[in-house]
Amino acid sequence: MGKPTGMFDRDFEWGELVRFASYAGAEATLGVVSGRRRQGKTFLLDGLCRAEGGFFFAASEATEAESLRQFGAALARFEGRRTPYRFAHWEEAVSELMGLTAPGGAPLVVVLDEFPFLAKTSPELPSLLQRALGPQARHESGPVRLLLCGSALSFMGNLLAGTAPLRGRASLELVVPTLDFRLAARFWDLTDDPQLALLVNSVVGGTPAYRREFVLGDTPASLDDFGPWVLRNVLNPGRPLFREGRFLLAEEPDLRDTALYHGVLAAIAQGNHTRGGIAGFLERKSTDLSHALTVLEDTGMIVREPDAFHGKRSAYRIAEPILTFYHALMRPEWSDLERPGQALAVWERSQATFRSKIIGPHFEQVCRTWTRWYASPDTLGGQRTRVESGTVPDPAAKTSHEVDLATFGRDEDGREVLLAIGEAKWNETMGLGHLQRLDRIRTLLRARGGVHAERTRLLCFSGAGFTDDLRDLAHRDPTVQLVDLDRLYTGD
Structure with a gap:
C-alpha cells in the first residue's frame, strides 16, 4: 500500500500502520497512536482509512450525549444509512462499532481520533473497549482494526500502562515523533543552506504543520530573509504562530494552573535548567514544583536529562523550540508585540536574547x-x-x-x-x-x-x-x- 500523495517521510510509521491494518486474523485488534500536536497523526490515519476504505471518526470536546450523536451520525454516513444511529450510551455504540466488517467479511480499519476527548466525558469507554476486545467477545466482534489516537501524551501514555483496562490488549503502540533537524531541513527545502536551516529550526523545530498550514508555505528565501520571515510569520499578531506558544499549553487537558506552567517554561527558557534554578527564578520552594515538572514532562513539553558525570543531578530542557522562542523572546515583550508595527523594534532589540537563549542552546x-x-x-x-x-x-x-x-x-x-x-x-x-x-x-x-x-x-x-x-x-x-x-x- 503506497503512502498518500504529499506525505513527507514517515516511512516507518506508515509501514507499521499498514502491517497492523493488513493483519488477516478473524479477531478484532487494537492499536494506539500518539504524539505531540501538529505532527501529522491525523493525516497518517486519514490516509490509511482512505486507502483501506476504513471508518474515521474525529472526536471533539463535547458532552457525552453530543459525542454519541456525532458518532452515530458519522457511523450512519459511513454505512450509507439515511438516518443516524441514536445511541443511548457508549456500550451500544461500541457494540455496533466492533461488529463492523469490510465487504466480504474482510478486516476493517476504524480510527477514533482525539480519543482523550471521548474518554474525558465517558471514563468507562476504555473498559468497554477492553470487554469488546476480550476473548469472551470474539464471537460477537468482527475483524476490526481499531486505532485510538490522541495528542494528550500523559493520557495516551497511561492508556496501556499498569492496571489500565486496555493493558495487554494492543498489538500496535506507535508514537509519531517530531522531525529531527536533518529531516526538517529537507521538509523546509533548506538543505542547500544549513545555516538558514538551523536558524529556522531553532524557532519552529520539526513540527510539520508549521511548514504548511501555519505559514502557508512561506519559507525564508535566503539568510537575509530570515529576520523578515520571523516578522511575517512568528511576530505577526495576524498569524497563528504568534499565539502558538500559549495555545500549546491551553490544549493540554492535564494542565490546570497554566500560570505556573508558563512560569516554569519561562524559567527554563531564560537558562535555569536545574530544579533549584527554576525555583529561584519563580521565588518558590523546589518541593513546590515537583508536580508541575512531572506534568510538563508527561505532556512532552520538557525533558529531564541526567548530568553525564553526576548521577543525582539533572537538567530540564524545553522539548519544543516554539515554546522556547515564545518564553524567551515573545512573552517578555508581549504588550508591544500585540500592537501592530512594533514587531521590528522588538526583534532588533532582542537579538542578544535570540543568540544566547534560543539559537545558542538549540545549536548545542x-x-x-x-x-x-x-x-x-x-x-x-x-x-x-x-x-x-x-x-x-x-x-x-x-x-x-x-x-x-x-x-x-x-x-x-x-x-x-x-x-x-x-x-x-x-x-x-x-x-x-x-x-x-x-x-x-x-x-x-x-x-x-x-x-x-x-x-x-x-x-x-x-x-x-x-x-x-x-x-x-x-x-x-x-x-x-x-x-x-x-x-x-x-x-x-
Whole structure:
C-alpha cells in the first residue's frame, strides 16, 4: 500500500500502520497512536482509512450525549444509512462499532481520533473497549482494526500502562515523533543552506504543520530573509504562530494552573535548567514544583536529562523550540508585540536574547542529536551508547566546567568508557584555546577516577568555522574532530 500523495517521510510509521491494518486474523485488534500536536497523526490515519476504505471518526470536546450523536451520525454516513444511529450510551455504540466488517467479511480499519476527548466525558469507554476486545467477545466482534489516537501524551501514555483496562490488549503502540533537524531541513527545502536551516529550526523545530498550514508555505528565501520571515510569520499578531506558544499549553487537558506552567517554561527558557534554578527564578520552594515538572514532562513539553558525570543531578530542557522562542523572546515583550508595527523594534532589540537563549542552546542540542544518531564510530572512536551534557568540577581553579556533550560507549570488555567530549559554539570561530579547554576537562576526568577517559576524543562544533591552526592540528590528529554546519547536515 503506497503512502498518500504529499506525505513527507514517515516511512516507518506508515509501514507499521499498514502491517497492523493488513493483519488477516478473524479477531478484532487494537492499536494506539500518539504524539505531540501538529505532527501529522491525523493525516497518517486519514490516509490509511482512505486507502483501506476504513471508518474515521474525529472526536471533539463535547458532552457525552453530543459525542454519541456525532458518532452515530458519522457511523450512519459511513454505512450509507439515511438516518443516524441514536445511541443511548457508549456500550451500544461500541457494540455496533466492533461488529463492523469490510465487504466480504474482510478486516476493517476504524480510527477514533482525539480519543482523550471521548474518554474525558465517558471514563468507562476504555473498559468497554477492553470487554469488546476480550476473548469472551470474539464471537460477537468482527475483524476490526481499531486505532485510538490522541495528542494528550500523559493520557495516551497511561492508556496501556499498569492496571489500565486496555493493558495487554494492543498489538500496535506507535508514537509519531517530531522531525529531527536533518529531516526538517529537507521538509523546509533548506538543505542547500544549513545555516538558514538551523536558524529556522531553532524557532519552529520539526513540527510539520508549521511548514504548511501555519505559514502557508512561506519559507525564508535566503539568510537575509530570515529576520523578515520571523516578522511575517512568528511576530505577526495576524498569524497563528504568534499565539502558538500559549495555545500549546491551553490544549493540554492535564494542565490546570497554566500560570505556573508558563512560569516554569519561562524559567527554563531564560537558562535555569536545574530544579533549584527554576525555583529561584519563580521565588518558590523546589518541593513546590515537583508536580508541575512531572506534568510538563508527561505532556512532552520538557525533558529531564541526567548530568553525564553526576548521577543525582539533572537538567530540564524545553522539548519544543516554539515554546522556547515564545518564553524567551515573545512573552517578555508581549504588550508591544500585540500592537501592530512594533514587531521590528522588538526583534532588533532582542537579538542578544535570540543568540544566547534560543539559537545558542538549540545549536548545542542539535550537536548532541548529531553525535547520538549521525556521527560514525570512526569519528567517535567507538559505538556510542548515550550522549549527555554535564558539569566537571575543577578544584584547583575553584570553578567548574560545562561540557556541552559527553559521549559514552563500551570497550572490548564491556566496560563503559568516555568516547568523546565536545564543545559547541554557534557564533564563535573556534581555535586552539577552545581545544585546550577541552583537553583540561579531559585531564580532570582522567584524574578523578570513576570515568574511563584514557582514549577520549575532543569534538569542536562551530556555526562560524575554525581557525587555520586548529584545522591543521585536527588534520594531523584524528582524536580531534571538527564539525561545521555542512558536516552536521550531510556528514558523519
